[in-house]
Amino acid sequence: MKRKRPIGLKIIVAYKAVLFLLLILTVVVLLLALNNHSRLIAFSESYILESKLSLIEEFVEAVINKFFAQQPNTIRDSAILAGVYALVTAVEIIGLWYQKVWAEFLVLILIGLSIPLEIYELAKGITLLKLAVFMVNIAVFLYLLRFVIKKARVHKR
Structure with missing residues (x-):
């Protein structure tokens, strides 16, 4: 299915x-x-x-x-x-x-690694583009993290 x-x-x-x-x-x-x-x-x-x-x-x-x-x-x-x-x-x-699990983890890892660099860039100077990219990446990271955790709980049962 x-x-x-x-x-x-x-x-x-x-x-x-x-x-x-x-x-x-x-x-x-x-x-x-x-x-x-x-x-x-x-x-x-x-x-x-x-x-x-x-x-x-x-x-x-x-x-x-x-x-x-x-x-x-x-x-x-x-x-x-x-x-x-x-x-x-x-x-x-x-x-x-x-919907491959490895892809979800790949995206989580790569976005997770980019967040500190984006924070550093924002500390050097905030622009609308930098802020927008940062906010979208945070949203993607949090959504995927929640999605992966929820999926793991369903498979555990």
Whole structure:
């Protein structure tokens, strides 16, 4: 008999799927930037030199300068890490969708390990995005913990 997926589990899978798509997009952008690093630097320098900077252009300039201050190795390493994280996220999604116990524990462990890092990031400076990610991860962690404990109690009987 097919087990019905709880709504909370479906929401977590959807959240992880969005994260997976963002990670894949990040990998693609980083690899494109790496392949065109010298041309992008030349373009950004000529664009910035030719324009009179407004507030929006100043922000864009700051982002471009920060990004291109990175060495190609750093961009490559970031793409590799994002790719590995995307693969792990895909494994989590598949395991959770099929309600595998190992996937529930994998997600619990990985989110549990990320929470102290997120607290550290929040201590350095709170932004809406950091706070939102932290709150969602806390909610996912607590839901899965409760779900796993409840499931263990049912199987014990």
